[in-house]
Amino acid sequence: MLLEPDLVSCYFFNSFIWLLTECNDKGAPMKLTDILSVEQWIELEKDIHKKSGLNPTVYDTHGVSITRTTTWPNRLCPEIKAIPKGQTFICSTAHQNIAGAAQRSRKPVVDSCDAGMLKIVVPIYINDTFVGAAGGCGLLLEGGEVESFYVSKTLGVDEEKITELAQSVPVLSAEKAWSVADFIKERLDFIVNDYLKKG
Numbered sequence: 001m002l003l004e005p006d007l008v009s010c011y012f013f014n015s016f017i018w019l020l021t022e023c024n025d026k027g028a029p030m031k032l033t034d035i036l037s038v039e040q041w042i043e044l045e046k047d048i049h050k051k052s053g054l055n056p057t058v059y060d061t062h063g064v065s066i067t068r069t070t071t072w073p074n075r076l077c078p079e080i081k082a083i084p085k086g087q088t089f090i091c092s093t094a095h096q097n098i099a100g101a102a103q104r105s106r107k108p109v110v111d112s113c114d115a116g117m118l119k120i121v122v123p124i125y126i127n128d129t130f131v132g133a134a135g136g137c138g139l140l141l142e143g144g145e146v147e148s149f150y151v152s153k154t155l156g157v158d159e160e161k162i163t164e165l166a167q168s169v170p171v172l173s174a175e176k177a178w179s180v181a182d183f184i185k186e187r188l189d190f191i192v193n194d195y196l197k198k199g
Helices: 005-010 038-052 076-082 084-105 148-155 159-166 174-198
Strands: 011-014 017-020 055-059 109-112 118-126 129-137
Touching: 038 055, 038 129, 038 174, 076 084, 076 148, 076 159, 084 109, 084 118, 084 129, 084 148, 109 174, 118 174, 129 174, 148 159
Parallel strands: none
Antiparallel strands: 011 017, 055 129, 109 118, 118 129
16 A cells, blocks of 8 residues: 555554554544644543543543643552552553453453542544543442552552541542443543544
């Protein structure tokens, strides 16, 4: 297949197969900011937080927040994020696993991070191209518990302190968690469909 020069960047090699990705009007691989502005994605995050109390995030394909905003739902999460091992072995690992499952299934995933707290991830696709995800974290599923011992050992922080901070984590029922996941999916479906209509 012959390619126009400005479309070469839209092809990538994966598992020894060339796959065509969606491109923006400049021939570059599609990004979330081609769909909405950062400010508009921030508004979605605010709506997710208002609906759920979660710390909402819109992620690019690498699992990086595109808005750089944080709304802490408890006192434990900032403690975890402030320590590199917490960010690496709890937050990043959880996102990689849960977002990976969402990307593969193309459906919302409701699960827990290794600290025991709820994480919701909803994948964003433009046609067959994965362009990112949206979701939230930082609450506790009803019947679950914060893994204080694991968090303590990972962070190198006294378990008593972790247990005390864990008391600030709000609880959410599984039914409500899936309701939030459905809400996020509905919003994303509207955003994607609106973008495709304009295209």
